Amino acid sequence: MGDPHPTPPTLRATALGRTFGRGPGKVSALGPLDLEVARGEFTCVVGPSGCGKSTLLRIAAGLLRPSTGRLEIRAETDRPAAMIFQDYGIYDWKSVLANVRFGLDVQRVPRKDADARARDWLSRLGLADFADAYPAALSGGMRQRVAIARALAVEPEILLMDEPFAALDAQLRTILQDELLELTQTTRTTTLFITHSLEEAIVLGDRVLVMSARPGRILAERRPPFARPRSGDIRDAAEFAALKRELWDLLRGEVRTEAVPA
Numbered sequence: 001m002g003d004p005h006p007t008p009p010t011l012r013a014t015a016l017g018r019t020f021g022r023g024p025g026k027v028s029a030l031g032p033l034d035l036e037v038a039r040g041e042f043t044c045v046v047g048p049s050g051c052g053k054s055t056l057l058r059i060a061a062g063l064l065r066p067s068t069g070r071l072e073i074r075a076e077t078d079r080p081a082a083m084i085f086q087d088y089g090i091y092d093w094k095s096v097l098a099n100v101r102f103g104l105d106v107q108r109v110p111r112k113d114a115d116a117r118a119r120d121w122l123s124r125l126g127l128a129d130f131a132d133a134y135p136a137a138l139s140g141g142m143r144q145r146v147a148i149a150r151a152l153a154v155e156p157e158i159l160l161m162d163e164p165f166a167a168l169d170a171q172l173r174t175i176l177q178d179e180l181l182e183l184t185q186t187t188r189t190t191t192l193f194i195t196h197s198l199e200e201a202i203v204l205g206d207r208v209l210v211m212s213a214r215p216g217r218i219l220a221e222r223r224p225p226f227a228r229p230r231s232g233d234i235r236d237a238a239e240f241a242a243l244k245r246e247l248w249d250l251l252r253g254e255v256r257t258e259a260v261p262a
């Protein structure tokens, strides 16, 4: 109320920084970094290895405290954020259904409703027949779908994804990118997505942010010029290749910086 900003950002980092250790072994991992993610926006972050991408996401998820600056999440419900990791983060001792229901159980959603919502998400992700299976019986792609279903089932205001498809082969990765594209265009969940893959960032993102070598800062921002709803077919567009080249040129300098000892 009374806010002059018509659509305040859901996530805002201000002069955010993080160091690890102290003394001569101290590592400056991140920042100072400024970042805003608007409501409903899918923001991808690319950057050289070790530049602090996971550190940023862990701070956003509340798993790590910043050393300097602030990270604010403007939540309107009690379901601010859900996180999806590269290694799926699902429980091997719980059935697929129980995994997807997990966040709903934590929120004390009544069992019948929670089961119905979990089953709905499982069928949206093509896993309806695997509700009673255990994760050990699933492929990597299916396990990651379970993790996505679990995160989306709680209808989070912000989805934080840390290289969720990195462990998958190229074909499966493309399939899951397309599925995530479709899902997020329907739900318009505010998303912060970390990836090493420029292609993934361009396919999925409203914005692609390029981070510098460690300690990571935002070097550049590009908006893929593809209207929504878009499909994976944009991979064949000339603008796609051009943007990928441009992002790679930006990133290449940073990868070199990182390779040179300080």
Ligand SMILES: Nc1ncnc2c1ncn2[C@@H]1O[C@H](COP(=O)(O)OP(=O)(O)OP(=O)(O)O)[C@@H](O)[C@H]1O
Pocket (backbone or CB within 6 Å): 020, 021, 027, 028, 029, 047, 048, 049, 050, 051, 052, 053, 054, 055, 056, 214
């Ligand atoms: N708990 C920790 N203790 C000490 N150093 C850490 C810790 N976590 C991260 N670092 C260091 O902070 C820097 C940034 O790490 P981070 O994992 O955020 O990078 P990243 O960009 O996600 O890397 P990658 O792309 O390789 O996954 C690295 O130098 C890393 O070694």
